[in-house]
Amino acid sequence: MPSSPRSIAEVPARSDATDSPSFSPLYAQIKALITAKLQSGEWKAGDLIPSELDLAKRFGVSQGTVRKAIDEMAAENLLVRRQGRGTFVATHAEQKVQYRFLRLMPDEGSESLERQLLDCRRQRATTAIARALQMRTGDAMVEVRRLLSSKGVPVVLDDIWLPGDLFKGLTTERLNLHRGPFYGLFEREFGVQMIRAEEKIRAVAADEASAQLLQVPVGAPLLSVERLSFTYGDKAVELRRGLYSTTSHFYRNELN
Amino acid sequence: MPSSPRSIAEVPARSDATDSPSFSPLYAQIKALITAKLQSGEWKAGDLIPSELDLAKRFGVSQGTVRKAIDEMAAENLLVRRQGRGTFVATHAEQKVQYRFLRLMPDEGSESLERQLLDCRRQRATTAIARALQMRTGDAMVEVRRLLSSKGVPVVLDDIWLPGDLFKGLTTERLNLHRGPFYGLFEREFGVQMIRAEEKIRAVAADEASAQLLQVPVGAPLLSVERLSFTYGDKAVELRRGLYSTTSHFYRNELN
DNA sequence: AAGTGGTCTAGACCACTCT
DNA sequence: GAGTGGTCTAGACCACTTG
Numbered sequence: 152m153p154s155s156p157r158s159i160a161e162v163p164a165r166s167d168a169t170d171s172p173s174f175s176p177l178y179a180q181i182k183a184l185i186t187a188k189l190q191s192g193e194w195k196a197g198d199l200i201p202s203e204l205d206l207a208k209r210f211g212v213s214q215g216t217v218r219k220a221i222d223e224m225a226a227e228n229l230l231v232r233r234q235g236r237g238t239f240v241a242t243h244a245e246q247k248v249q250y251r252f253l254r255l256m257p258d259e260g261s262e263s264l265e266r267q268l269l270d271c272r273r274q275r276a277t278t279a280i281a282r283a284l285q286m287r288t289g290d291a292m293v294e295v296r297r298l299l300s301s302k303g304v305p306v307v308l309d310d311i312w313l314p315g316d317l318f319k320g321l322t323t324e325r326l327n328l329h330r331g332p333f334y335g336l337f338e339r340e341f342g343v344q345m346i347r348a349e350e351k352i353r354a355v356a357a358d359e360a361s362a363q364l365l366q367v368p369v370g371a372p373l374l375s376v377e378r379l380s381f382t383y384g385d386k387a388v389e390l391r392r393g394l395y396s397t398t399s400h401f402y403r404n405e406l407n
Numbered sequence: 408m409p410s411s412p413r414s415i416a417e418v419p420a421r422s423d424a425t426d427s428p429s430f431s432p433l434y435a436q437i438k439a440l441i442t443a444k445l446q447s448g449e450w451k452a453g454d455l456i457p458s459e460l461d462l463a464k465r466f467g468v469s470q471g472t473v474r475k476a477i478d479e480m481a482a483e484n485l486l487v488r489r490q491g492r493g494t495f496v497a498t499h500a501e502q503k504v505q506y507r508f509l510r511l512m513p514d515e516g517s518e519s520l521e522r523q524l525l526d527c528r529r530q531r532a533t534t535a536i537a538r539a540l541q542m543r544t545g546d547a548m549v550e551v552r553r554l555l556s557s558k559g560v561p562v563v564l565d566d567i568w569l570p571g572d573l574f575k576g577l578t579t580e581r582l583n584l585h586r587g588p589f590y591g592l593f594e595r596e597f598g599v600q601m602i603r604a605e606e607k608i609r610a611v612a613a614d615e616a617s618a619q620l621l622q623v624p625v626g627a628p629l630l631s632v633e634r635l636s637f638t639y640g641d642k643a644v645e646l647r648r649g650l651y652s653t654t655s656h657f658y659r660n661e662l663n
Numbered sequence: 664a665a666g667t668g669g670t671c672t673a674g675a676c677c678a679c680t681c682t
Numbered sequence: 683g684a685g686t687g688g689t690c691t692a693g694a695c696c697a698c699t700t701g
Contacts, residue, residue, distance in 0.1 A: 174696090174697075176669075176670060176671090177670075177671070178670075178671085202685075202686060202687080203686080203687070204685090204686085212671080212672090213671060213672045213673070214672090214673090215670095215671065215672065215673085216670080216671060216672080218687085218688090219670085219671090221687095226482070227663060228663050232686095232687065232688090233679090233680085233686085233687080234678065234679050234680080234686070234687045234688065235678075235679035235680035235681080235685080235686050235687065236679080236680060236681080236685095236686065236687080237680095237685090237686060237687075238686090238687080251662075252662045254660075254662075346663075347661070347662065347663055348661070348662040349659070349660070349661055349662070350659070350660040350661075350662065351657040351658070351659060352608065352630065352653075352657060352658035352659075352660065353630065353653035353657050353658070354610040354611070354628035354629050354630040354631075354651070354653050355610070355628050355653075356627075356628050370626070371612075372610035372611050372612050372628035372629070373610050373628070374608065374609065374610045374630075378662075395610070397608075397609035397610050397611075401607040401608060401609050402607070402608035402609070403605070403606070403607060403608075404510075404605070404606040404608065404660055405603070405604070405605055405606075406507075406508045406510075406603065406604040406605070406606065406634075407483060407484050407602075407603055430677090430678075432688075432689060432690085433689075433690070434689075434690085458666075458667060458668080459667080459668070460666090460667085468690080468691090469690060469691045469692070470691090470692090471689095471690065471691065471692085472689080472690060472691080474668085474669090475689085475690090477668095488667095488668065488669090489667085489668080489698090489699085490667070490668045490669065490697065490698050490699080491666080491667055491668065491697075491698035491699035491700075492666095492667065492668080492698080492699060492700080493666090493667060493668075493699095494667090494668080
């Protein structure tokens with residue numbers, strides 16, 4: 152048994168130097184290999200991935216090392232472990248909580264939200280949106296507008312911008328056919344997985360258009376939630392601007 | 408060596424049954440023991456705790472089991488590991504980021520915030536505040552009001568409510584003497600550690616008093632951030648209501 | 664040099680799920 | 683019963699910090 156296997160099968164050997172300038176532990180390399188499988192689409196959202204023992208044999212490392220890699224990826228919500236069954240690729244589709252990234256909670260009760268698609272069109276990216284999505288001004292882009300309501304009362308007005316090249320064939324009908332969160336559709340139909348997001352939240356006054364759609368007075372305070380979502384490799388693939396009416400709902404956050 | 412040590416030294420033996428109704432792994436029991444040391448104040452914020460090997464001997468388990476317990480507590484920000492030095496109790500005092508729980512970011516730059524104490528008085532708890540802090544209406548309570556400014560421009564107006572019994576002797580002078588975040592003072596002077604918090608965020612219109620202090624027009628949209636902070640054992644020990652002016656700052660959140 | 668946490672291995676047994 | 687992840691152990695060596 153080699154006593155210092157600093158590199159693993161299937162991957163170009165890394166320097167074994169003791170003075171390695173950027174030391175990368177084996178389990179981190181395993182993480183990278185697994186992430187590559189996810190990114191390439193070899194293992195899709197919801198799939199069962201090979202067992203720890205299997206992966207350990209493939210990669211030529213111990214089960215413990217694979218375990219550590221998977222542990223971290225489970226902590227990052229990339230994988231889901233289920234005792235006795237196996238390890239699965241995380242998905243937005245078949246989840247307990249319908250909207251994994253939506254932090255809005257009702258003051259009372261726990262009713263689900265009704266979705267209403269207002270618009271879906273292909274546009275050319277403005278400079279601001281292009282910058283956020285790491286595209287060029289004028290590149291193809293899909294723009295979606297939708298409303299979420301609770302018991303018939305509008306609560307969230309979302310504007311969503313997507314890179315056109317990744318979402319070819321995204322149409323109003325296709326969005327209307329689909330049930331559940333957009334992110335489920337995105338991963339199933341377009342192979343785009345949202346794994347992480349950053350939100351910038353502000354308080355703003357409702358303009359006329361928003362006020363009408365959300366059925367609040369012009370100038371009413373609204374929560375503006377600007378969300379940038381990323382897929383594997385920290386690639387930004389969605390920009391979203393939500394206006395939340397917070398009279399009977401609030402944005403919930405947990406700090407640690 | 409006993410082959411199935413389902414309970415550990417220093418702690419009442421747990422049932423060793425295979426049909427245990429609520430199976431609790433050894434490392435979870437270690438976590439509980441360490442947490443007890445923190446809660447009792449035996450290990451204080453910033454302290455170096457005993458080494459893994461030391462703890463393993465004390466508790467009669469392997470180093471790996473202690474490691475797993477500490478790993479989880481480090482992930483929960485209760486402990487901080489430093490290779491070559493040891494493991495320390497997390498603290499709000501000597502931190503890189505001054506305000507660990509403040510998610511407000513400037514649109515540009517990264518200037519620090521100036522603090523201005525407006526008021527500090529002992530009151531009797533109202534029903535609403537008593538409920539949040541798990542006290543009885545009329546119990547002793549400390550109420551603090553302060554302003555945070557950026558380059559002289561008011562940004563945050565905070566109202567803070569604390570249980571009177573935990574914060575005996577908290578006065579305006581003592582707050583003014585102190586530098587840095589309140590949470591550093593709280594843990595050093597009162598032995599109260601904030602380890603977790605929940606925030607409810609809404610958009611509201613500025614009333615007259617708030618508008619004047621924050622130097623915004625009456626009715627201007629403000630972010631209302633209601634924070635309930637907890638110490639060990641999920642005991643609520645602070646209620647805070649912040650009004651954030653979000654014209655040149657925003658509330659930043661990361662979703663996973 | 665000594666002590667700490669960090670990585671890696673090998674093997675045992677337990678808890679859970681499915682067939 | 684077979685296979686999965688979950689726990690626990692023991693021991694080796696590495697990387698980092700401090701005296």
